[in-house]
Amino acid sequence: MSRIPYLFIVPAVIAVFGIGFLPIAHSIYLSLTSFSVLSPEPQFVGIQNYVMLLRDPIFYNAAGVTTIWVVGTVVIEFVVGLFLALLMFGEFKGRRVFENILLAPLAISPIVMGVLFSPNVLLDDLNTLLFYGLGTGLFIDVNQPFVYYGMMILADAFVWAPLLMLVMLAVMQNIPKENFEAANVYGASSFQTFRRVTFPAIIYSPVLATILVLRVIDSFRAYEIPFTWSFWIGQERLGSPIDTFSVLMFKLFFLRTDLPLSYVATIAMVLLVISISVALLITRLATKSWEGS
Amino acid sequence: MAKTWARIVLLAMASFWIIWPLSTMVEEGFRIDLGPLYSGRGQSFVGKFFQGQGGIRPNPIVFLKLLTVEAFPRLVLNSSVIAALSIGISLAVGIPAAYALARYKFSGKALFTSFILILRTISPFALIVPFFIAYGQLGLFDTYLGMALVYLVINIPIVTLMLRGFFSDIPKSIYEAASTSGASEFTILRKVALPLIIPGLIATVIFAFVATWNEFTFAQFLSGISVKTVSRAVWTGFGESIESFRVLDFDELNAGGTLAILPALVLSLLIKKYMARGLSLGTTR
Numbered sequence: 001m002s003r004i005p006y007l008f009i010v011p012a013v014i015a016v017f018g019i020g021f022l023p024i025a026h027s028i029y030l031s032l033t034s035f036s037v038l039s040p041e042p043q044f045v046g047i048q049n050y051v052m053l054l055r056d057p058i059f060y061n062a063a064g065v066t067t068i069w070v071v072g073t074v075v076i077e078f079v080v081g082l083f084l085a086l087l088m089f090g091e092f093k094g095r096r097v098f099e100n101i102l103l104a105p106l107a108i109s110p111i112v113m114g115v116l117f118s119p120n121v122l123l124d125d126l127n128t129l130l131f132y133g134l135g136t137g138l139f140i141d142v143n144q145p146f147v148y149y150g151m152m153i154l155a156d157a158f159v160w161a162p163l164l165m166l167v168m169l170a171v172m173q174n175i176p177k178e179n180f181e182a183a184n185v186y187g188a189s190s191f192q193t194f195r196r197v198t199f200p201a202i203i204y205s206p207v208l209a210t211i212l213v214l215r216v217i218d219s220f221r222a223y224e225i226p227f228t229w230s231f232w233i234g235q236e237r238l239g240s241p242i243d244t245f246s247v248l249m250f251k252l253f254f255l256r257t258d259l260p261l262s263y264v265a266t267i268a269m270v271l272l273v274i275s276i277s278v279a280l281l282i283t284r285l286a287t288k289s290w291e292g293s
Numbered sequence: 294m295a296k297t298w299a300r301i302v303l304l305a306m307a308s309f310w311i312i313w314p315l316s317t318m319v320e321e322g323f324r325i326d327l328g329p330l331y332s333g334r335g336q337s338f339v340g341k342f343f344q345g346q347g348g349i350r351p352n353p354i355v356f357l358k359l360l361t362v363e364a365f366p367r368l369v370l371n372s373s374v375i376a377a378l379s380i381g382i383s384l385a386v387g388i389p390a391a392y393a394l395a396r397y398k399f400s401g402k403a404l405f406t407s408f409i410l411i412l413r414t415i416s417p418f419a420l421i422v423p424f425f426i427a428y429g430q431l432g433l434f435d436t437y438l439g440m441a442l443v444y445l446v447i448n449i450p451i452v453t454l455m456l457r458g459f460f461s462d463i464p465k466s467i468y469e470a471a472s473t474s475g476a477s478e479f480t481i482l483r484k485v486a487l488p489l490i491i492p493g494l495i496a497t498v499i500f501a502f503v504a505t506w507n508e509f510t511f512a513q514f515l516s517g518i519s520v521k522t523v524s525r526a527v528w529t530g531f532g533e534s535i536e537s538f539r540v541l542d543f544d545e546l547n548a549g550g551t552l553a554i555l556p557a558l559v560l561s562l563l564i565k566k567y568m569a570r571g572l573s574l575g576t577t578r
Contacts, residue, residue: 004478008393009405011386012453016408019445020415023423030422087304092297094304100562101308104315106572107561109507109524112550116318120543125317125327158314166569170577207576214414214574221416223510228528246510249418253514261422268419275419279410282574283403289576290394290457 024272030265037259049266058239059267062248069226069244070219072153073160077215080157081164082202086194088165089172103166105159114228117155145241148233152242155225160215171205172198210286217278221246221271245271315554322548323351355548365526365552371437372522376505378441379448380498387452392482394453395460396468413450413574417510420446424515435517443511448501451571455500458575459493460486496567503557523553 031049033042053059084102088095116122119142127139140147175197183193202208223246229235230251235242238251245267252264320326327349359365390409394402424443425434433439463486471481487494512525521529527550530542561568569577 002399005393005397005399005402008389008478008482012390012449013405013408015382015386015445015449016412019442019449020408020412020420023420023427024415026423026427027419030426084307087300087307092300094301098304098308099565101311102304103562103565103568104558105311106568107503107507107557108554109509109527109557111507111509111524111527112318112554115527115543115546115550116314118543121321121547122314122317128327158311163572167573167577170569207573210576211573217414221414223417246416246418249416253421261426264418265422268416268422271416272419275414275416276411279407279414282410282414283407286574286576287403287406290461 027265027268027272030262031269033262035262037257042262049262050270053263053266053270058243058248061239061241062243062245065241066220066244068149069152069222070216072149073156073219073222074212074215076153076157077161077164078212080161081168084161084165085168085172085202086198088169102162104162106162106166108159110156110159110222110224111228113155113159114225117151117158117225118228118232120232123151143233148229148242152225152229156219156222160218164211164215167208167211168202171202171208175201206285206288210282210289213278213282213285217275220274223247223250318547319551320351321544322355322551323353324355324544325349325351355544356552359545359548359552365523365549368521368523368526371520372506372524374437375440375444375520375522376502378437379444379505380452380501382441383445383448383452383501384498387449388456388487389482391453391456392460392486394457409450409453410574412446413454415446417446421511421514424511428515434515435519437520440512440516440520440522443515444505444508446511447504447508450574451501451504452497454575455497455567455571456490456493458570458578459490459497462493462578463489493567496564496571499560499564500567500571503560506553506557523549527553 030042032044032046034045034048035042088098088102123140123142130136131139142148142151179197179201180193183197188196222244226242226244226247227250230240230242230247233242236251236255238248238255243251249264249267252260252267390405393399394406420443428434428439431439433442467485467489468481471485476484506522507524508522509524509528512522513528516522516525527546530545564571
């Protein structure tokens, strides 16, 4: 009996080892060498790459940009998701239609969102409407940081706010009916019911905690939308105000002629520490939801 | 009553926010562009790229060009073959693993789950560099097998964590009854548990297919011309050109984007019921 579970997971362990751990080990090794077009034979240099990285302003720039991006997307998605969940809670006419529309973005690839929210597709319609259609003489300048960060974050929220809605709805549907009835008996207004019953149930739900952690790490790794925007606003140099860690690694890969693979691996290994801690955190948060059935 | 109306109005506004960009994409694919129309100059004045002639008369030429002259059907074939291969392998290793996670307590269970989750949370770039080097040496660069293998990084967590939920939804008494009748554990999985979760299995496969179909980062670095995927073409263009630094044709990108999201959209709405489960690592039911 005791050997059986291990027999069942052996194929998966081998696969995870082959496509995950072997490449990670290789990356760790590369990060300790000098390996690029300039030195095609990897030479062991110890922690030199890490020292270089810690002195590199583009690294701190990327950390700052990534922080803005992660905080912006997750906060907007949480607020919009909560708002949509409250609107969709309960039974009413036309609920199914709205559900189909609101869930549609979850099927859409982020790279499509990068193209769709580009200055040439959505913003130019809006701008000509503003400038000529309404005759205001105003237009939105995409080169303003406020505008491009805003558009990037909106594009990401377009896709992922529905996810937060979906999860919050699931949590709200699990609140015992008696809690709402009790609130009703005590004559609570709908805002008081929200503050005392609905909101605490959502906030303290382990499922929501899992999803928020997952959103933070996914936003942290997000690549497509900042990548496309680095082209839309012509920020092709290293250390631009749009370089999240992912975009920075893309640029080191494609825009530097010496292809500094070991330096890319070094950045990736610093990020790996964050990925592993998050994976452990999710395991702890989600175990209760997985086992509790 | 008034509250219901307020709710409908607010939801209609939210729906407009979702439909507006999507309809703009479809329109621009049909060469309907309000921007240049309003400006009356034949080109838009923001952004650094030239914007072509606008108009309000739909013209299917771009769609026809994509489907007949350029390689769109080939891209669909590429994406589908890669997804099928990758999901097949994921199911082979993921079904038993999910079953073990749902049914047994064993030491190392949390550790194994963490391994799966590390695949789910790792930055693609931590894997792209070693894959890029290894594929160059093994000859797997720009091959179906190479792409299918790297997509295991996405599909193994999806399959394992989603199916784990479906397996634990089966009442314990069914497992116990099968066990006392003397069936081996492997037979229980094959003859009892799997047939019971067929709908869940289908939902899992569809979910993994959409995730693979939409994936861009690995495809950008590890595929060349011959196995280029749909979602990569949404960025690089649909012709035979490999890289992105050509003149961007926004009509073409939008038409291609429309065609690319259609199957994903239809499939996702089919499994709407299971979407929360798939996206939340199986924590919601």
